[in-house]
Amino acid sequence: METATRLLRLLALLHTRPSWTAPELADRLGVTTRTVRRDIARLRRLDHPVQASPGPHGGYQLGRGPELPPLVLDDHEALAAVVGLRFATAGTGVGLAEAALSALTKLERVLPEHLAERLQDVQAATVSVGFGAGVSTDPDHLLVLAQACRRRERLRLxxxxxxxxxxxxxLEPLRLVHAHWRWYLVAFDLDRDAWRTFRVDRASAPLATGVRSHDRELPDPVELVRSAVTVSPYEIQATVRLHLPLAEAEQTQAVRFGVLEADGDTTLLRAGASDAGWLVRFLVGLPCRVEVLDPTSVRDAFRAHVERLVGAVPA
Known part of the structure; x- marks a missing residue:
């Protein structure tokens, strides 16, 4: 194996695990441990931050350098990266489209022919369905919010x-949630003494204060966002019993348009709508027995719709 090829393979191996011993690398590359040590020295001369830990449990690992090191991707990794970048350039609600397009151009230019053909197959066979156009979100804001969530650090914005x-x-931030082509911050609002959700595209000037968040009982951030998106904004808010266990109800469209809660062998669905007719048509399409509990207006509209359907069927 030529030295350049072996160095690329060595670099690829170092990317795949936190640490490798010299014998492990030698076995993978089919060389001696002495050759591995020489190749590690060559990578260091090329400014790759390869670190070594002494001792019986030590080994080689890639450290953090001043610049991004070259990446060596296998076929599946390359395809995943390209497909992900394509979604990032397609208006998915993050203000990184220009950077994603630049990275995508670089990757596609160097894809081997067999991978380029597989990518074309993926593109031809897929279509993206969303809840509307993505809302542009400042990536710098996302980074500030994400860091504050991870550090459990208070914010003001x-x-x-x-x-x-x-x-x-x-705010005391808990988690960022991506839903319906938008980013939401779930945080405890100190001024209102309650957990709230905030659309990140409506936030500006986020600043971490350096003050640690209080220890408090934490909600499910996904459920909070789901409720804020599918129930709270609407004038009509219905509670519906689905005669399915929760696990089966989560496999239906109901999981995308409301909040589900187990209730014995059935599931309660809380859903919102601006139009009772739309909500009724949605409920009729669910693959189970449906029982509208409240409000009365939706229950009456549901009964009338079912009666019309039954009346339209010839005897």
Missing amino acids: MYCDREGNRSLRH
């Missing part, structure tokens, strides 16, 4: 609500 009112919020 300016927020514009649905009515266009701007206010300064003091």
Whole structure:
């Protein structure tokens, strides 16, 4: 094996695991441990931050350098990277489209022919379905919020609500959730003493304060966002019993348009809508027996719709 090829293979192996011993690398490359040590020295001369840990449990690992090192990807990794970058350039709600397009161009230019053909197959056979156009989100804001979530550090930011009112919020962030082509921050609002969800595209000037968040009982961030997106914004809010166990109900469209909760052998669905007719048509399409519990207006509309359907069937 030529030295250049072996160095690329060595670099690829170092990317795949936190640590490798010299004998392990030698076995994978089909060389001696002495050759491995020489190749490690060559990589270091090429400014790759290869570190070594002494002792019986030590080994070689890639450290953090001043620049991104070259990546060596296998076929599946390369395809996953290209497909992911294509989604990032297609308006998925993150303001990284230009950077994603640049990275995508570089990757596609060097894809081997057999991978390029497989990528064309994927593109021809897939279509993206969303809930609307993605809303551009400042990637710098996402980074500040993500770091504060990870560090459990308080934030303050300016927020514009649905009515266009701007206010300064003091928050203890929990998690970022990506849903319906938007990013949401789940955080404890210190001024309102309650857990809230915030659309990141409506936030500005986020600043970490350096103050640690209090220890408190944590909610399910996904359920909070799901409720905020599918129930709370709507004038009509219905509670419906689905005669399916929760695990089966989660396999239906109901999971995308409401909040599900186990209730014995059945499942309660809380869903919102601006139009009762739309909600009724959605409920009729679910693959199970449906029982509208409230409000009365939706229950009556559901009964009338079913009666019309039954009346339309010839005897």
